[in-house]
Amino acid sequence: MAPSIDAYTPTEVTEFISRAGRAKGTMRLDKVFLSSVSAGCLLALACGTTMSTNASPWFQDNAPGLIRTISALVFPYGLTLIILTGADLCTGSFMFTTVAALNRQLSWPKMLLHWFITFWGNLCGSLLVVALIFGYGEVFSADPFRSAVISFATKKQVTPEFHSIFLRGIGCNWLVCLACFLALQGRDMASKIIGIWLPIYAFVSLGFDHVVANMTFIPMAIWLDAPGISVGLYIWKGIIPTLLGNIVGGGLFVGTYYWYMYLLDTNSMTLTGLRKGGKTEEGTEGTVTPRGDDLESGAGVMESRDSAKLS
Template structure:
């Protein structure tokens, strides 16, 4: 593996290339990689639930410490996803906003890839929640069971829809920002650290991640949470997916394209004497 780090412009170019690749990727491969990605992020979720819900008295005396524990442990799954080449839906808004601004692909390609990715993540999360969390009875006893149900009640059932949505925007931004940093760094240790810290902020601040809460929500329901399937869809899946899409697409995808690709190309064209108007926004080559 290479050492050193790419410049922000080079990282943006590689991210754009990744987006084009995902537009053209075989859908069976897209689905499988996203199922596997959800399994890995859910493994980080299981670690997080085990530590956080297993120390119920800690939140009463030191409410910030459980959040720190969750922030440290949950991103382990994201690091694993990135290092083995699996995928999560939350990266697609960043990739596809950049490719759309470059005028690559068709609307059908965007829809099919995004939907297949999301469904793959949902299937993987449900498999891990049912097969590796519920049937193994890892969290079936208190305080793990009651702590998990209490967590999802606080984060989803008792929260307002717009609060969940706004927090999800922040998560979408931070997670895709961590992915951009992971692309920028070339060696394994640097990648792992770069991926971990922005997601740490998001998780510790209780900003929900689409696949994270696919797993947490379904696990809580398996364990007996009063959250119905309708609430799971309306207050968990929909606002978090939309928020992550806006955050990743706008704050990372659009920003990186505008600053590191479009404006840099305009400056280069101006230096070459071609004028501002000669710079292309993208083509289908």
């Protein structure tokens, strides 16, 4: 028997993304918001781990590339928790809902509404962790952790130009959405985790900018009275260019590209399961159907009626 890789094809994954985008875009708005708050909280915890790992003066002075690599290796647990628990990160939604809209499974106004709610939900969740756990919990109040947070935020906000942050935002969400793509491509949890880990490691090690990660990095520095960093500066250079870059990276470089390559001018597929050779509830060999509310992994088992095009 010829060796094979037990994974979905890019065409199948792009169809999953379209169906998941439709499910996300039509979810009850209160659930979208709460799911987004959860995602903001989970990513904030990973950001805290990264800042804590960076708090090593000797490495910062003598081996800055090495300490950045180590931080990049631990940060991906944030997106892993988000994807595996089905929470909504606005940067991932830029890909999911764009593909659904291009594939006529979701209207453009609903796509934009989903973006709006997930952004503010992510911000609320991030600020909740920054204030309640990191701030009042005094996690970063003493050196070297306080100095590491301020130094990191200064390099993110004060030093670079607007256009540099925008371009780094493109690279960031290009990789983040590829992580979401690979998470859907794997059939088992280990494959999904590896698929998530590698692109996220890449974006952190390269120093790219993620709008939701900045919702923790910069407000934490403001909380610690970082010189030269204000709320106005954060909005101007921490949100606007990063958000625009993330939209381009996820919506255009990943979502639009894979829709054009694999779904444009093709017939909708009927996808029946997530695992080959699994056991059904009756004990017979067959496909394994996940819970219906597991939006991203469950996208592959929606019946063909769910792929009906919107007029």
